[in-house]
Amino acid sequence: MIDRLKKFINDLFSGSEKDDISIGIYGPPNAGKSTLANHISMDLSGEEMSNISEVPHETRAVEKKEKVTIKADDGRTLDLNLLDMPGISTNVDFKDFTEHGIEEDEAKGRAKEATKGIVEAIKYLDDVDACLVIFDSTEDPYTQVNVTIIGNLEAKDIPILVLANKTDLEDSDPSRVRDAFPQHPVLEISAKEGENIDKLYQEIVERLG
Amino acid sequence: MAGKDGVTIEFLAKDKLTGDTFDEKLDSVLEKVKDNYVLVLEEGWTPDEKRSLIQASMEEIDDDFPGVEFLGLDSSNTRFDRAKELFYNRVLDREYREGLTIVGNSRVMEKVKEERDTVSFLAKLENADN
Numbered sequence: 001m002i003d004r005l006k007k008f009i010n011d012l013f014s015g016s017e018k019d020d021i022s023i024g025i026y027g028p029p030n031a032g033k034s035t036l037a038n039h040i041s042m043d044l045s046g047e048e049m050s051n052i053s054e055v056p057h058e059t060r061a062v063e064k065k066e067k068v069t070i071k072a073d074d075g076r077t078l079d080l081n082l083l084d085m086p087g088i089s090t091n092v093d094f095k096d097f098t099e100h101g102i103e104e105d106e107a108k109g110r111a112k113e114a115t116k117g118i119v120e121a122i123k124y125l126d127d128v129d130a131c132l133v134i135f136d137s138t139e140d141p142y143t144q145v146n147v148t149i150i151g152n153l154e155a156k157d158i159p160i161l162v163l164a165n166k167t168d169l170e171d172s173d174p175s176r177v178r179d180a181f182p183q184h185p186v187l188e189i190s191a192k193e194g195e196n197i198d199k200l201y202q203e204i205v206e207r208l209g
Numbered sequence: 210m211a212g213k214d215g216v217t218i219e220f221l222a223k224d225k226l227t228g229d230t231f232d233e234k235l236d237s238v239l240e241k242v243k244d245n246y247v248l249v250l251e252e253g254w255t256p257d258e259k260r261s262l263i264q265a266s267m268e269e270i271d272d273d274f275p276g277v278e279f280l281g282l283d284s285s286n287t288r289f290d291r292a293k294e295l296f297y298n299r300v301l302d303r304e305y306r307e308g309l310t311i312v313g314n315s316r317v318m319e320k321v322k323e324e325r326d327t328v329s330f331l332a333k334l335e336n337a338d339n
Contacts, residue, residue, distance in 0.1 A: 090263055091276025091315035108272060115267040115276075122264050143323060144259060144281050151256025 020067060020079035024128035026121070026149050029056040029087030031136045032165040036191035037063065037084035043197070044068045050084045055100045057114035059086045062124060070201060085124065086117030088145055125152050130159040135180075137164040137172040137188070142180040150181060161200075162186045168193045216247055216317050216332040223251040223306065231258055235265055238312055243274050245314050247332060253283045253308025262312070278318040280328040282309040 025033045034050035041049040049065045051058055063084040070078045092114045097107035131153055135141040153160050162181050164174035168190040178186050189196040219241070226234060235258075238248055254262070259281070266277045290307070297305035311318075311328065321329040 088263065089276075090266055090279060092267070092270055093275035093315065094272065095275075111270070115270045118267050119264055122260060122267075125260070140323075142325070143320075144279050145263065147281070147283070148256050148259040148263065152260050155256055 020081055021129045022081040022083060022127065024083045024085055024124055024131045025134060026085050026125075026131050026153075027087060027134040028136075028141075028143070028145060029089055030054075031087065031134045032191045033087065033134055034059050034063070034084050036132070036134060036163070036165070036189070036197075037065070037082060039191050039194060039197055040082060041065050041068065043201075044070060049082070055102070056096065057087060057089075057092065057110065057117070059084060060110065060113040060117040061086065062117070062120050083124065083128065085121040086114065088118055088121055088149060090145055092118070125149075125158075126156070128158060130161075132161050132163055133184075134163040134165050134191075135177050136166050137174045137177055138166055138169050139176075140180070141177050146180070150184070154183075160184050164188045165191055167195060215334065216245065216313075218247045218249060218332065220249045221251060226250060226252055231261070235261060238262075239265060239269055239277075242277055242312055242314050243269065245317050247311065247313035247318050247330075250310040250312070252306035252310060253281060254306075254310050274314070276315050278313055278315045278320055278330070280311040280320060280323055280330060282326065282328060283307075 025037055027033050034052050037050050038048040038052065041047055045065065045068055047065075050063045065082040065084075067079045068082050070080060092111045094104070094107040094111035097110050098104055102110065133146075133149060133153070135146065150160065150162075162177060162184045164172075164177040164186050166172055167174060167188045174186065174188045187196060187200060189200070191197070229237070238250075241248055259279075262277070262279065270276050293307075294305040309328075311330065313330070313332075317333050319331040319333055321331050
């Protein structure tokens with residue numbers, strides 16, 4: 001797994017002539033995209049970049065953190081643009097928001113914003129340089145939406161690192177993520193607890209020297 | 210359509226699907242899905258086509274139409290399958306569409322199980338929730 005992870009990092013940074021690289025964080029709603037984005041952003045800039053909520057589609061527009069600088073132990077640096085994407089799904093029912101106690105008018109507004117955000121995230125599949133695709137490891141990730149995200153990135157040869165998130169939860173089973181997408185390296189993380197996030201940074205910095 | 214009598218599930222054979230462009234097919238699928246049909250298409254869709262389905266669905270969503278649920282049985286990704294796909298594309302100049310695609314209104318279709326070789330869904334009577 002480490003070798004495949006290193007290959008991903010090599011693919012990610014080799015041959016790029018851009019000063020900075022746009023990394024999109026993709027995945028279904030409530031997989032932990034914004035939690036991860038905030039963790040990285042807090043680590044590297046001291047500021048959070050996204051709101052987090054139990055209500056699905058809390059991120060309804062692409063959140064950007066530009067020129068987040070990763071610094072290596074020996075002083076080397078790399079500028080990244082981090083993009084926290086709205087969770088992609090095939091349906092957005094305003095009634096799902098009302099079940100979370102949101103008034104109907106606001107729920108309809110949220111649903112409309114969520115659909116626009118999903119379209120924006122889909123369009124960004126053409127513009128990102130690399131992707132972290134994050135899944136909730138307590139759930140089965142083999143869905144047509146996830147297959148579609150991964151398939152589009154593969155078709156464009158965009159480097160992908162699959163993250164099996166929420167390993168801090170008792171019913172986490174990262175093997176389901178590996179089984180669903182065996183063609184990609186999978187890193188087990190807990191974005192909430194910060195588990196293995198340092199490992200991701202470490203691998204990135206090592207390949208940039 | 211769905212109502213107290215049930216949900217219409219329409220099966221479309223690949224011969225019926227080959228004449229239309231993908232955009233025409235997508236328009237037709239969404240029109241029927243908005244009318245609460247569940248469609249079973251005897252063909253697999255490419256990732257780019259699935260992406261178009263998601264995007265078009267999002268653009269159609271309103272208070273009455275919450276979007277789609279879709280399932281797929283795609284061809285596997287073995288060397289033999291990839292070779293077959295190349296043969297279709299390069300030699301026969303035809304699209305390789307092995308597989309099955311199922312699309313329905315998310316208010317009447319609920320995924321139960323989705324694996325590479327098995328899918329199942331629940332067709333819901335719309336007024337059963339009310």
